[in-house]
Amino acid sequence: MVGYMTLLEAWIYEHFRPFRPHQNMKYTIQLPHVHRWTPHREAGSTVSHLQALREELDRLAFDEVTWDPYRDCCQHHPCHEITFYSGCLKCLDVVEPYHPERVLRQFGRVQTIPLAPLDPVRAVKGVTVDRYKVMYQYLDQIWESWDNHVLSARKRSTLVKCPANCVDGYIQWYENIKQLYIQNPTHRSGFDPRAQDSRFDMQDAEV
Incomplete structure (x- = not known):
């Protein structure tokens, strides 16, 4: 990093x-x-x-x-309207997707099941990790008119009553796409999730 x-x-x-x-x-x-x-x-x-x-x-x-x-x-320090812009952000020649709808809990809102993230237009794998490049389509005109690309009131969801609030079906959706434990294959931590007791109900939390 x-x-x-x-x-x-x-x-x-x-x-x-x-x-x-x-x-x-x-x-x-x-x-x-x-x-x-x-x-x-x-x-x-x-x-x-x-x-x-x-x-x-x-x-x-x-x-x-x-x-x-x-x-x-x-x-x-209230969130500026631009916080709910959904699309690509650009810094010099680096373009990255930005999807606030995938992290609504960070805005104090009930998490919904988001749509699929933006697909890259091209991905190039180099001989080393730092040469792996993912490219997204980006138009300066979109960012210049960012207010036309913010989440609607419906897509922003509703305010939470509990930090773990999510819509019906979200946990089941998340179970299908998550990777609970990610470890470096060369430098493993030795942590074995199968040997651990469950410390909270997945119906009430997201890892």
């Missing part, structure tokens, strides 16, 4: 309580939410350290995940 990781780090701190660093005591609700944490820097993470982090992630229980971390600050 390369690039600007601050937003990803903040997302991890907000959702996964066991990984949080010290809280910034000077933070106020009027500041951008990313200022809430004082990230710690670790030089030269070892393989054993990364393996320990992987195993800790595998052991996370449902109640250790904060599904709606931004609820309290939404009134101070």
Whole structure:
């Protein structure tokens, strides 16, 4: 992974309580939410350290995940209408699909069964992983008129009463497309899901 990781780090701190660093005591609700944490820097993470982090992630229980971390600050920092734009985003020559309808829980809304994501127009596999490229169709005119490509009120769903709320049939749909445990085939964590007791009902949670 390369690039600007601050937003990803903040997302991890907000959702996964066991990984949080010290809280910034000077933070106020009027500041951008990313200022809430004082990230710690670790030089030269070892393989054993990364393996320990992987195993800790595998052991996370449902109640250790904060599904709606931004609820309290939404009134101070409401989502701009552009948040519900659905399509492709472009940065220089990189084009990536953006589908807010697939993560409605992050907006405090009941998760629905989404349509299939955008298909790439071409995918090229290189001799190394970093040369694998997926290309999506992108037109500058679409982004320039983004307000014509936002989710309708119906597709935004309704506000949740509980963070795990989803429409009827969603869990069954998710069961058919999920990969619950993903491990590096070369550097396995040693975690065996079959040896673990079920810690929450899949009808009430999404992994």
